[in-house]
Amino acid sequence: MDRPALADFLTRARARLTPADLGLPPGARRRTPGLRREEVAQVAGLSVDYYARLEQRRGPQPSPQLLAALARALRLTQDERDHLFHLAGHEPPHRHGPLGHVRPGLLLILDRLHDTPAQVVSDLGDVLAQNPMAAAVFGDLSARAPRERNLLLRWFTEPDTRALFPPEDHHDLARAHVASLRAARTARPGDRRAAQLLEQLLATGEEFTACWERHEVARRRSGRKRLLHPVVGPMELECEVLAAAGDGQLLLVHTAAPGSDSASRLELLRAVGAPVPA
Known part of the structure; x- marks a missing residue:
């Protein structure tokens, strides 16, 4: 598992999205562009603390199920999804498997x-x-x-x-x-x-x-x-x-x-x- 690269990839993927990309309300004024950590965690169905630790390079290895949820929440392409799995030390699932990636x-x-x-x-x-x-x-x-x-x-x-x-x-x-x-x-x-x-x-x-x-x-x-x-x-x-x-x-x-x-x-x-x- 490459924690520094995983943290960097998650941070950059989050920064390029807006709440509107996920169907969320815009919320209060934002100091920086992109989604907040709590918004990613909400859409992915995991705790804010767990997601924050991933971006801080100190989280445990995510499971394939959690990675699939993050890929959907961050609107990753097929190639980006596979990259995310590799960074976390997992083989990407087959495209037709139960973790199938949604475009x-x-x-x-x-x-x-x-x-x-x-x-x-x-x-x-x-x-x-x-x-x-x-x-x-x-x-x-x-x-x-x-x-x-x-x-x-x-x-x-x-x-x-x-x-x-x-x-x-x-x-x-x-x-x-x-x-x-x-x-x-x-x-x-x-x-x-x-x-x-x-x-x-x-x-x-x-x-x-x-x-x-x-x-x-x-x-x-x-x-x-x-x-x-x-x-x-x-x-x-x-x-x-x-x-x-x-x-x-x-x-x-x-x-x-x-x-x-x-x-x-x-x-x-x-x-x-x-x-x-x-």
Whole structure:
């Protein structure tokens, strides 16, 4: 681990950003340009003291999960993300792995959607980034290990995840999840992450196995979702699926019809700011 170079790189990366780059309010007058340490720590989901020690060359070696969070918070490019991992003494993760790097431009779009639930997921269903509204609607995954954020694993192993959707929709949603996984796995011959995920899912029980044996194939598509939110009640949302070219990442944006009850409930949820426990 190269502590001096790591500290210098973090400091310079922080200095080139503004609060607006991360969707944060400008705050009081600033003596120096760039983000404050507490703002980086807030977006990355770590303590200000820990981040300060990294910039002061006296912090412990960061974990790969923490480095991935810092790369997203500092809007690093793919090359910069890999450099950050090397400085901290880790091998950069595979681009399609559960720590998949989200491009700064995609994160900027996510930040701008302050009143709309949106999240970036991989083609295998790994949730790579959420905005606060997505956390409030679908559950805040920021404290979870990367491999615990997968949409399919949560669907087939966690009753609370299913409870967000009407029971009569469960069968079709399960089939859609599995069909999307098959399409992604076929496009990744020999991919270790895809093979491991399939092995985990086959061990969850008969439901996944039965869906898998249907050999249905379909990528994630835009469509309507019905939700039973525990705080604001039932909602109907349109899900738009936007693909990021060439890197297997999708931006899922959920909207409600203007003037509808669902739109009012989304606005109430934004005001309350209470994320679903995940």
